[in-house]
Amino acid sequence: MHDLLKQYIDEGRIKLDKSVHTHLTTYHDPCNYGRKSERTFGHGYYEEPRWITQQCCDNFVDMYPNRANNFCCGAGGGAWAAPYNEERIYYGRVKAKQIKDTGAHMLIAPCHNCRDQIMKSLRKEYDMEYLEVKYLWELVADSLIIEPREVESEEE
């Protein structure tokens, strides 16, 4: 996923407009793309999503701690679909503080679970209604400069 987006940008197959997203933006490291990918496959996706985010947003700040030491959103391991809501929200207090401490108004998450927990739960529970949350691919899609193709070129 990260490799494909990076490839599209690198090769100029997609063009991005940085003026769409001007707010201070931070990035959340999901455990599966980071620590677990690193342990399982020998490569953690830490730098690629940061690079992609910064191709869309000039105004970027990291949370602390980050990358392999990042805190879980609180909904990992299926907790978003499990019945322990109180515990899930309690867990997320650390993530919420990390986010607030950056001063960012937009957060990018490349994971469905993390995005749902932060956007649909932590924003409300920890008074962060000002925070805009997007998937990494949503950020890219919203930044696209699309030159519409001729209909004929679709029929190959």
Add this chain to the structure above:
Amino acid sequence: MDPLLLSKHEKRKLATQFADLCLTCGTCAGGCPVTGVDDMDVRKAVRMVVLGLEQELIDSRFPWICTLCGRCEHACPMGVDLLAMLRSARGKRERDKVPGVLHKGVAMCIKTGNNVGIPKDDFLYLLDDLSAELAEELPGFTVPIDKKGARVLLTINSKEPFGEPDDMKFWWKILYAANESWTVTSENWEGVNWGLFTGDDESMKEVVGRIVKNYKELECDYLLLPE
């Protein structure tokens, strides 16, 4: 409770090779946001395993309240395989005692090809509808279904067709803009694999196997699984 002879304890129930190496330093629990919930923490979980209280751990809420994020394991100075241990504790739960909808989702996926049981006709109708909408903005846009020889096979998170269908358009727009050759499959398109969370290796393997089968049959080069 009978005393346990550590010298000849039975074979472990849980999947950990290195729990014996634990120094009880507590680095794991010190950096974990759920330390203290239920008066438990990951250091105590390791002690339970080493001291023969594995069934008690399996029966407790702890392996499920833990999010398997792996921060503890990353920090452990002895490299104890904490994630494998806790996930296997989930797997040892009887399936009808798995909390919430997680196992129901797994069973539904095995039965219907996706976690929420969307029928094939409804799915195809929805894609048709959405792609017609998007074509108003992007001339000639369609969602290619079961297209043999497509470069990219895109899986879909079932929560999107179920509840947030417009969110599927983000990837579609990118693939259109990049002029990519891509496809979605009409069956077994689910990208979510809850067997990962329920410790159910067999179901997990089955779901992955179906994606691989689609990928091979359609002769794709690239699997795009945005989870």
